[in-house]
Amino acid sequence: MSFVLVSGKRLREAANSNDIDTVQKLLDEETDPCAADDKGRTALHFASCNGNDQIVQLLLAHGADPNQRDGLGNTPLHLAACTNHILVITTLLRGGARVDALDRAGRTPLHLAKSKLNILQEGHSRSLEALRKEVKQIIQMLREYLNKLGHHEGKERLDHLCTQLQMTSTKEQVDEVTDLLASFTSLSLQMHSFGER
Numbered sequence: 001m002s003f004v005l006v007s008g009k010r011l012r013e014a015a016n017s018n019d020i021d022t023v024q025k026l027l028d029e030e031t032d033p034c035a036a037d038d039k040g041r042t043a044l045h046f047a048s049c050n051g052n053d054q055i056v057q058l059l060l061a062h063g064a065d066p067n068q069r070d071g072l073g074n075t076p077l078h079l080a081a082c083t084n085h086i087l088v089i090t091t092l093l094r095g096g097a098r099v100d101a102l103d104r105a106g107r108t109p110l111h112l113a114k115s116k117l118n119i120l121q122e123g124h125s126r127s128l129e130a131l132r133k134e135v136k137q138i139i140q141m142l143r144e145y146l147n148k149l150g151h152h153e154g155k156e157r158l159d160h161l162c163t164q165l166q167m168t169s170t171k172e173q174v175d176e177v178t179d180l181l182a183s184f185t186s187l188s189l190q191m192h193s194f195g196e197r
Helices: 002-016 020-028 043-050 053-061 076-082 086-094 109-121 128-149 152-166 171-196
Strands: none
Touching (some): 002 043, 020 053, 043 076, 043 086, 053 086, 086 128, 109 171, 128 152
16 A cells, blocks of 8 residues: 555656656556545646646546646646646647646636637747747647637637748737737637627
8 A cells, every 4th residue: 555655746846847757657667647646636637737848648548537626626637727837738649638627716628728829919029939949839729628618610710810920030920919819818708608609
């Protein structure tokens, strides 16, 4: 019994410190990837919060539950979303995380994508390549999100925005795509909340 507790603790610590080799070793030894601490947090919660996409993929491949809630009701998706880790959000969505899981503030990943776009639109000085990469990650996350919801017409629009993004060569052109993406995201939020009524 104590070995199970210790190995679960070591797995959470390794995930929290981004130690992929130890995570791999413990999973190979069949450590339970769903083992939680006294606050209900699993290795997947820690890796998601830290934005470590490789560890998140590894844990999911070994059976970690993307919908397991901690003591405060947060799923790994909520933690990735709160810390704006778009790549991890996409991985969790692909791994079966529920798109309708609300965080404590009642937000879905779509709300968080909108927040991230607002930050990008405020235009902190970033290189063109960094900005393009962030916008592309948001497009990928939204594509995965809409795919889970079965909104295929929205996916085509995102594909078009992605193509447009690839052809950008100035910050102004990237900002234009970001603005289109922000209005698309707002529209999707309105449609989603309208559909819930």
